[in-house]
Amino acid sequence: MKSFDYLRPETLEEALAALSDPDTAVLGGGTNLLDLMKLGVALPDRLVDLTRLPGLDRIETLPDGSWRIGAMVRNADLARDPGFAAAFPMVAEALLSGASAQLRNAATLGGNLMQATRCAWFQDPQARCNRRAPGSGCDALEGANRGHAVLGWTPACIAVHPSDFCVPLAALDAQVEVAGPAGIRHVPLETFHLLPGEEAHRVTALEPGEIVLALRLPAAAAAFAGHARYLKLRERTSFAFALLSAAAALRVEDGRIAEARLALGGVAARPWRCHAAEVLLESAPAAPDSFARAAAAALETAAPSGANGYKIVLAERILARALAAAAAGTPAEMPALPGSLMDDSDRETAHA
Amino acid sequence: MTFSITLTVNGTPHHLALDDLRVTLLDLLRDRLGLTGTKKGCDRGQCGACTVLVNGRRLNACLALAAQQDGAEITTIEGLAPEGRLHPLQAAFLEHDAFQCGYCTPGQIMSAAGLIAEGADGADIERIREGMSGNLCRCGAYRGIARAVAAAAQSENGETEA
Ligand SMILES: Cc1cc2nc3c(=O)[nH]c(=O)nc-3n(C[C@H](O)[C@H](O)[C@H](O)COP(=O)(O)OP(=O)(O)OC[C@H]3O[C@@H](n4cnc5c(N)ncnc54)[C@H](O)[C@@H]3O)c2cc1C
Ligand code: SF4
Ligand code: FES
Ligand code: FES
Numbered sequence: 001m002k003s004f005d006y007l008r009p010e011t012l013e014e015a016l017a018a019l020s021d022p023d024t025a026v027l028g029g030g031t032n033l034l035d036l037m038k039l040g041v042a043l044p045d046r047l048v049d050l051t052r053l054p055g056l057d058r059i060e061t062l063p064d065g066s067w068r069i070g071a072m073v074r075n076a077d078l079a080r081d082p083g084f085a086a087a088f089p090m091v092a093e094a095l096l097s098g099a100s101a102q103l104r105n106a107a108t109l110g111g112n113l114m115q116a117t118r119c120a121w122f123q124d125p126q127a128r129c130n131r132r133a134p135g136s137g138c139d140a141l142e143g144a145n146r147g148h149a150v151l152g153w154t155p156a157c158i159a160v161h162p163s164d165f166c167v168p169l170a171a172l173d174a175q176v177e178v179a180g181p182a183g184i185r186h187v188p189l190e191t192f193h194l195l196p197g198e199e200a201h202r203v204t205a206l207e208p209g210e211i212v213l214a215l216r217l218p219a220a221a222a223a224f225a226g227h228a229r230y231l232k233l234r235e236r237t238s239f240a241f242a243l244l245s246a247a248a249a250l251r252v253e254d255g256r257i258a259e260a261r262l263a264l265g266g267v268a269a270r271p272w273r274c275h276a277a278e279v280l281l282e283s284a285p286a287a288p289d290s291f292a293r294a295a296a297a298a299l300e301t302a303a304p305s306g307a308n309g310y311k312i313v314l315a316e317r318i319l320a321r322a323l324a325a326a327a328a329g330t331p332a333e334m335p336a337l338p339g340s341l342m343d344d345s346d347r348e349t350a351h352a
Numbered sequence: 353m354t355f356s357i358t359l360t361v362n363g364t365p366h367h368l369a370l371d372d373l374r375v376t377l378l379d380l381l382r383d384r385l386g387l388t389g390t391k392k393g394c395d396r397g398q399c400g401a402c403t404v405l406v407n408g409r410r411l412n413a414c415l416a417l418a419a420q421q422d423g424a425e426i427t428t429i430e431g432l433a434p435e436g437r438l439h440p441l442q443a444a445f446l447e448h449d450a451f452q453c454g455y456c457t458p459g460q461i462m463s464a465a466g467l468i469a470e471g472a473d474g475a476d477i478e479r480i481r482e483g484m485s486g487n488l489c490r491c492g493a494y495r496g497i498a499r500a501v502a503a504a505a506q507s508e509n510g511e512t513e514a
Binding site: 001003004005006008027029030031034035038047049051076080099100101102103105106237238239 | 353355372373374376395396397400403409410411412415416417419420422463466467470472481482483484485486487
């Protein structure tokens, strides 16, 4: 690992001043950054640890009913906050499906949003990767790319964003509160992660010198609490990144869908909000036909970026299944357990 | 750059000058404090062998900088039980045949201590498996581990074992 200086500012002003130096990285829990530093992928000269900034560990409701969650709130603490989990059960479910208990205790909200792709060539300093080394090419195009993107990709980069947490946040119109030299601004989470376009190395809407200060969830997002699910498909029962995932939230009135919120994970360089599918669901009966039609619409523009065409069919199925689960109602005991091969009870399991 | 920190490890305060900030909590415990009970498996957060309690919460010591932990109270496997006695989890691991080579065991036990302290999973075997999924066991002792943790969780709650 390259050596670095370590700063622990006590105020936001100090933190922003420290970040005006290039090659300075923000340190949250360190569960992604330290890993990348050990691999020689991240090479910061200085780390700015935000633990001592006041207020960043706060979970609060604002007078207008919206929620504000500080960037240093740990993933586990947010998922286990009773008020938050009751208002946004699929966000808690997504958080608790991510990583392991140890990692969730360390991982911060800001770090989860900002975590890097798990693309194997991104993690290998010897490989060609436009995201890590602009203009070098993309070894994933010719490699084992079965986990890569089927939406929003270009030949510049076919990586997916790995976060579970961000998928329901995109569905629920979350906003990222960003602080920088020019003050505070808000960016919709749905477009916070950038699609590759011609260039792949700019991966979020953060400008140099800016930090994630907090996340906001609008009051209206809590109206979906009764019918909201996050379904995660992975290659082992637990402690694995999503191959695909879906967040589905409904407002159901008299058996009909009044409003729907949908997003897919594991399909693109950002959590993928499915607006067209949401529109199709409005006033439709909460029934399998409606779910299948919506799921097909969500994947209409999908295309394989390699040996991953199977993901398109699978994503449709996961989305339809998430919709059915959401329509059935949020379970009383959350998170519902992933389906374990070793479970010899006959209880219903939730995750694929 | 030198950075001084204070850590309380298994009840003993340490004032440490870090002349190299790259040191992880794991390397500090093992190489500087001689507490080699905490194991290094992957060094990447993927196996759980390095699990310790930091202010009562389980963490992977391999993905934490020592500097980040300034002021924290750390409990390692060496500090879990009073001198000369077994912690209920250690006794349960023996009783339920919860290891073979033993390399993952300190991490498993510290993770289980964290899980029981979280209090969210009770003695439900499936929830315990999920809660312990951050700890891999190459010998595949999972069945015994889950049973041992369930037994310890039950005795902790004053219930009788099923
Ligand atoms: C073995 C393993 C398995 C995992 N499995 C999953 C999984 O299944 N699902 C999932 O979603 N995630 C998974 N993760 C990823 C995990 O969620 C992230 O590592 C974690 O959320 C990162 O948070 P952190 O606070 O540790 O970030 P750090 O490592 O501290 O930082 C990550 C990045 O964010 C930047 N950053 C941090 N905070 C801020 C801020 N406030 N403002 C601006 N930039 C900031 C850092 O500079 C760095 O670039 C896994 C990780 C590991 C190691
Ligand atoms: S897919 Fe993106 S992250 Fe992976 S090698 Fe190609 S450019 Fe790099
Ligand atoms: S050594 Fe820390 S998780 Fe493997
Ligand atoms: S007992 Fe050998 S790795 Fe678990």
